[in-house]
Structure formats: structure tokens, C-alpha cells
Amino acid sequence: MSEPILELRGITKNFGTEVVTEVLRGLDLRLDRGELAALMGPSGSGKSTLLNVLGLLDRPNSGELTILGQDTKSLDDAALTRLRGRALGFIFQFHHLIPGFNAWENVALPQAALAGRMMDEHQATARRMLEEVGLGDRLDHLPNQLSGGQQQRVAIARALVHHPALVLADEPTGNLDSHSADEIFELMRRFHRELQTTFLVVTHDSRLADRCDRIIELVDGRIVQDRRR
Amino acid sequence: MRYELFVALRFLRQGGAQTVLIFGGAAFGVGVIVFLTALLDGLQNNLIDRTLGSQAHVVVRAPDLTTKRPFRLGPGEKGAAVVERPAQRLQGVDEWPKVMRTVEAIPGVTATSPVANGPGFIRRGQAEKSINVFGVVPERFDRIVPITPKLIEGHFRLEGGEVVIGQVLADDLGVGLGDKIRLTGTQGVSEVFAVAGVFDLGNRQVNQRWALVSLRAAQALLQLPGGITNLDIRVEEIFEAQALADQIERRTGLKADSWMVLNNDLLVGLKGQSSSGTMISIFVVIAVALGIASVLIVSVVQKQREIGIMRATGTTAQLIQRIFLIQGAIVGGFASVLGSLLGAGLAKLFEGLAQNPNGSPTFPVSLSPGLFVTASLVAVVVGLASAWGPARRAARLDPAQAIRSV
Numbered sequence: 001m002s003e004p005i006l007e008l009r010g011i012t013k014n015f016g017t018e019v020v021t022e023v024l025r026g027l028d029l030r031l032d033r034g035e036l037a038a039l040m041g042p043s044g045s046g047k048s049t050l051l052n053v054l055g056l057l058d059r060p061n062s063g064e065l066t067i068l069g070q071d072t073k074s075l076d077d078a079a080l081t082r083l084r085g086r087a088l089g090f091i092f093q094f095h096h097l098i099p100g101f102n103a104w105e106n107v108a109l110p111q112a113a114l115a116g117r118m119m120d121e122h123q124a125t126a127r128r129m130l131e132e133v134g135l136g137d138r139l140d141h142l143p144n145q146l147s148g149g150q151q152q153r154v155a156i157a158r159a160l161v162h163h164p165a166l167v168l169a170d171e172p173t174g175n176l177d178s179h180s181a182d183e184i185f186e187l188m189r190r191f192h193r194e195l196q197t198t199f200l201v202v203t204h205d206s207r208l209a210d211r212c213d214r215i216i217e218l219v220d221g222r223i224v225q226d227r228r229r
Numbered sequence: 230m231r232y233e234l235f236v237a238l239r240f241l242r243q244g245g246a247q248t249v250l251i252f253g254g255a256a257f258g259v260g261v262i263v264f265l266t267a268l269l270d271g272l273q274n275n276l277i278d279r280t281l282g283s284q285a286h287v288v289v290r291a292p293d294l295t296t297k298r299p300f301r302l303g304p305g306e307k308g309a310a311v312v313e314r315p316a317q318r319l320q321g322v323d324e325w326p327k328v329m330r331t332v333e334a335i336p337g338v339t340a341t342s343p344v345a346n347g348p349g350f351i352r353r354g355q356a357e358k359s360i361n362v363f364g365v366v367p368e369r370f371d372r373i374v375p376i377t378p379k380l381i382e383g384h385f386r387l388e389g390g391e392v393v394i395g396q397v398l399a400d401d402l403g404v405g406l407g408d409k410i411r412l413t414g415t416q417g418v419s420e421v422f423a424v425a426g427v428f429d430l431g432n433r434q435v436n437q438r439w440a441l442v443s444l445r446a447a448q449a450l451l452q453l454p455g456g457i458t459n460l461d462i463r464v465e466e467i468f469e470a471q472a473l474a475d476q477i478e479r480r481t482g483l484k485a486d487s488w489m490v491l492n493n494d495l496l497v498g499l500k501g502q503s504s505s506g507t508m509i510s511i512f513v514v515i516a517v518a519l520g521i522a523s524v525l526i527v528s529v530v531q532k533q534r535e536i537g538i539m540r541a542t543g544t545t546a547q548l549i550q551r552i553f554l555i556q557g558a559i560v561g562g563f564a565s566v567l568g569s570l571l572g573a574g575l576a577k578l579f580e581g582l583a584q585n586p587n588g589s590p591t592f593p594v595s596l597s598p599g600l601f602v603t604a605s606l607v608a609v610v611v612g613l614a615s616a617w618g619p620a621r622r623a624a625r626l627d628p629a630q631a632i633r634s635v
């Protein structure tokens with residue numbers, strides 16, 4: 001029996017107060033440890049909104065969200081932030097590194113924030129992680145001194161340095177040429193295999209989705225298909 | 230380095246010209262306050278020093294004999310007759326050694342000096358000058374009005390038949406050490422004294438009119454056998470003088486006036502000066518606070534995305550708030566150091582601009598450690614307070630929203 005990492009029941013999310021847009025219309029989903037799932041769907045179907053909700057960046061309007069067996073409804077902002085920092089990793093389409101901080105600092109920042117420790121205590125771990133993603137020689141480079149693919153590697157290092165149970169990736173390859181996209185995807189697959197990390201990856205690329213164990217399809221805020229292979 | 234401090238410093242460094250501007254503005258503000266306060270304090274200390282240089286802090290006298298007696302003018306009308314003591318008679322302090330012991334026992338009193346004081350003349354050859362005779366005990370009087378350090382020549386001991394006079398009087402009479410002069414009281418008693426010392430108290434009136442003789446000699450000249458006209462007092466804290474004077478009045482039943490009452494105009498002037506100085510400082514503080522706050526607000530808006538990413542990756546809202554508060558504190562701390570240096574430098578420069586003939590500055594400034602401590606505290610508190618709003622705003626940013634706004 002596999003271990004559930006994430007469970008949601010009847011999740012809805014609306015935007016707006018006067019004109020209400022229903023973006024997520026009652027979602028049920030369960031992700032188990034070690035799954036590599038692709039989330040597909042047309043633009044505007046609510047994929048990013050769902051990731052924000054799962055990532056505890058946004059609260060749902062209704063429904064239940066359990067992460068690592070912990071119900072999230074009763075948690076306050078600080079507790080949500082800690083759970084997010086401990087259990088989750090994010091990879092965004094536009095890599096979202098912090099511009100003024102170099103590669104190792106970008107990787108070390110979340111760790112230092114979480115542990116409330118000194119920055120340099122996390123430098124060694126950050127360096128090791130960047131070596132893992134093949135950037136051992138770019139530790140002191142600022143994001144704008146790195147290529148798109150390299151920036152996304154830093155983002156992967158940052159998302160995985162603390163060995164989270166679940167990584168949420170929102171179109172991580174959407175901004176890259178197909179060669180770099182393949183590399184980034186393979187890197188994620190490697191961590192998935194080695195660390196047994198659960199991945200939920202938003203992608204439009206069916207070629208990449210076909211390499212996942214599971215494909216979830218979202219249309220108009222509803223899961224219309226959930227295939228395991 | 231701690232995470233919050235690390236990020237705060239980096240944000241400030243990335244601020245570039247913006248950071249230079251708030252650091253410079255805040256330092257300049259602190260500098261202005263330090264300079265202004267040093268200048269005003271120096272001026273006030275100087276004025277007070279000068280005033281108290283030839284004055285006791287508290288003077289105890291016999292109560293006025295002047296009384297008002299009501300009497301009837303007619304039906305329903307009343308008048309008051311003023312009965313004055315004879316103008317010529319000096320009023321002595323009864324049982325003054327006992328009074329002196331009582332006063333000396335009061336905490337805050339640091340010195341007492343019995344004084345027999347009254348008008349008189351000096352005659353030498355044809356010259357005749359009206360003067361103010363002071364019968365004193367030199368070592369006691371020195372602690373009230375320091376004569377010894379102000380002597381131009383001679384000594385201040387007043388053994389029998391010696392007089393110490395001011396430098397203007399000595400010039401007027403054309404006398405020097407050892408010369409004989411005749412002092413005469415208003416009652417006509419007169420005696421010859423040898424000039425034992427000449428002082429310069431820096432006050433023309435005093436230098437021209439004071440003649441210091443022994444207590445016994447003055448008692449003879451002024452016809453006050455064994456008596457004194459006043460007990461001069463020095464106190465620990467000059468601004469406590471009036472409170473002590475009140476206390477002395479209550480304990481002795483005599484009349485005690487503090488320098489604060491005798492120089493009321495000066496004090497009113499100083500107060501006015503102090504409050505305008507405080508007003509200016511408050512306006513400067515407000516301007517600095519608004520400057521820091523507006524730069525930090527802009528920085529929060531500029532850093533929305535960074536804040537969103539940090540929030541998404543484990544930084545709590547509280548930490549974000551702390552990052553911006555720290556920036557305010559750093560600006561304040563930096564401003565307090567640089568501003569203190571700037572203000573002190575300006576003050577010293579100003580002090581060096583004008584000098585008295587003896588080389589002392591005309592406008593001495595007062596740079597007390599307390600001033601720097603206060604300025605630094607104010608700067609850090611203002612830094613923190615003005616960062617408060619921006620910090621709250623940064624902490625309230627919705628991370629999902631912040632990340633979307635690429």
C-alpha cells in the first residue's frame with residue numbers, strides 16, 4: 001500500500017467578489033509517495049491556480065487539503081509557511097530566482113529562512129546540490145549571468161535541497177528550447193528516482209507527459225481524465 | 230550571518246542611489262540635530278557659567294522688615310500703610326552660625342559662606358569711589374565665587390588689614406600690590422587697608438566695585454558687630470537651586486533666593502531658546518522619518534517579486550517584516566554614527582571660527598556624551614518607526630499574487 005503525500009477533497013477556488021469566476025470546481029485528487037504525475041490542460045483551465053492551492057500559497061474557498069497527513073485548514077500563516085518550507089518544493093516557469101542573490105545564495109536562502117540559522121551554515125549543502133545539477137562551477141554567478149536552462153537548474157536545486165516530499169513544477173520547461181527542456185525534465189526524473197520525491201509537473205508537452213507515470217487532465221476547473229500507466 | 234540581516238543588507242546594497250540618498254539624508258538630519266543642540270547647549274552653559282561666575286546659587290537673608298499694616302480710611306474702605314525699615318541700617322541674620330549648620334545639613338548643598346556686605350567708599354588721595362564691601366572668609370568664599378583662580382596678582386587670604394579688589398578699580402585708583410587705601414562705611418567708620426590681591430572675574434561691574442576684606446573688618450566698617458548680612462550657598466545641581474531655596478526658607482524662616490529667581494529673564498530666554506531648538510529637531514526628525522519611510526515603501530513595491538518568492542520558499546511573513554525593520558534600524562544606526570561625527574565636526578568648526586583674546590572660543594559648543602547617546606537612540610528609533618509601515622506592507626503581500634506579477 002502506497003503512502004499518500006497529498007489528498008484533496010472537493011476543492012473549489014473562486015476569484016473576484018462582484019463578478020465571481022469559478023476556477024476550481026470541486027477537485028478530488030490523491031498523490032502518493034514516489035509518483036511522477038503530469039498535469040495537463042488548456043490555458044486558463046486552472047492549473048496554476050491548483051498548484052498555488054496545493055503549494056499553500058493560496059487558500060481554497062472550500063474543500064479539504066491534507067499534506068503528509070496534516071489537515072491544512074486550521075493552520076495559521078506561519079504554520080503554513082513552515083509546512084510549505086519543510087514538505088514542498090517549487091519550480092516555476094520563469095524560474096523565479098531572486099535577482100540580487102547568486103546561485104548558492106538562492107539555494108541556501110529557503111533553508112536559512114526555515115531553520116532561522118546563519119546563511120553560511122547552509123553554503124556547503126547548497127554547493128553540493130548545485131554540483132548535483134551540474135553547476136559546480138557557477139556557484140557565485142548571479143541569475144542574469146546564467147542561461148535559461150542553467151537558471152532552471154538552480155531552481156531545481158533550490159526546490160530539492162531540503163528533500164521535500166512533493167515538488168510542484170509549473171511549466172518548468174515552458175520557456176526553454178526542446179533540448180534544454182529534455183535536460184531539465186531528465187534532471188527531475190533523476191531526483192524522482194533517486195530521492196523517491198513525488199512530482200506534479202504542469203506541462204503542455206505531451207512528449208514529456210508520456211514519460212510520466214500518471215497524466216491528470218484539467219479542463220475548466222474539473223479533472224476530466226486521470227490515467228496511470 | 231543571520232538570514233534576516235543577510236537579506237536586509239543585500240536589499241540595501243541593491244538599492245544603489247536610493248540607499249545612498251536615505252543614508253545621506255538621515256545622517257544629515259542627525260548631524261543637524263547634533264550641531265544645533267551642541268551650539269544651543271554651549272551657548273546656554275556659557276551664559277549660565279558667566280552669570281554664576283560672580284553669584285551664589287542661593288542667597289539667604291533676614292526676612293524683609295517691610296510690612297503692610299491695614300487701616301481704615303472710612304466706612305467700608307481700607308488702606309495699607311507701608312512701614313519700612315530705616316534705609317541706612319543693614320539687616321543682619323540672627324544666630325547665623327546656627328543657620329549655617331542647618332543649611333549645611335541639607336542634602337544638595339555643597340558649600341556655604343557667611344558674608345557681611347554693604348555699601349562704602351574707597352579713598353586714595355583725591356580719588357573717591359563708591360564700592361561694595363564684602364566681608365568674607367576667603368576659603369569659604371572661594372567655593373562660592375572662585376576668586377583665587379581669577380587673581381591677576383597677589384593672594385586671597387585677607388589677613389588683618391588686607392583688601393582684594395577688582396582689576397578695574399585698581400586701575401581707576403592707580404594702585405597695585407601693597408599700596409594702602411582707605412575704606413569708609415556709610416556710617417562713617419573708616420580704616421586703612423593694604424592691597425593684597427587684584428582679580429579679574431570677567432565682569433566689569435564686579436571688577437569695578439567689589440572690595441573683599443575679612444569678615445571681622447567688614448563687620449566693623451558696616452557696624453554689624455559679629456553679624457552677617459547674608460549666607461551664600463553653592464548647590465550640587467544648579468537647576469535644583471530654587472527647590473533648595475524653598476526648603477531653606479521653610480527650615481530657617483529666613484528669606485532664600487535662588488539664582489533662578491534673581492536671573493529670571495535669563496532663564497525665560499534660555500527656555501525659549503531650548504524650545505525652539507526642540508521644535509527644529511522635531512521637524513528634522515519628521516522629515517528624516519518621512520524620507521526613510523518613502524524610500525522603503527518604494528523598495529517594497531520594487532521587491533514584490535523577490536518577497537513573493539521568499540514567501541513561497543519558506544520565509545514567514547514575520548521574517549519579511551523583520552527584514553524591512555532591520556533595514557530601518559541599519560539606516561538609523563548608520564545615520565547616528567555618521568550624523569554624530571558630522572554634527573560634532575560642524576560644531577568644532579564653528580567653535581574655531583571666533584576666539585576671545587585669551588584664545589578661548591567665543592561660542593563654546595557643548596558636545597556631551599549624553600547628546601550622542603540621545604541622538605543615536607533617536608536615530609535608531611526613528612529608523613525602526615519609519616520602517617514599520619513599509620515592513621507591515623511587505624509582510625502582508627499575497628505570495629501567489631506577487632509571483633504572478635512577473
Ligand SMILES: Nc1ncnc2c1ncn2[C@@H]1O[C@H](COP(=O)(O)OP(=O)(O)O)[C@@H](O)[C@H]1O
Nearest residue numbers: 015016021023042043044045046047048049050
Ligand atoms: N488572482 C486572480 N484573480 C482573478 N482571476 C484569476 C486570478 N488568477 C487566475 N485567475 C483566472 O483563473 C483562470 C485560471 O488561471 P490559471 O490557473 O492561471 O490557468 P492556467 O495556469 O491553467 O493557464 C483564468 O481564467 C484566470 O484569468
Ligand SMILES: [Mg+2]
Nearest residue numbers: 047048049170
Ligand atoms: Mg499557468
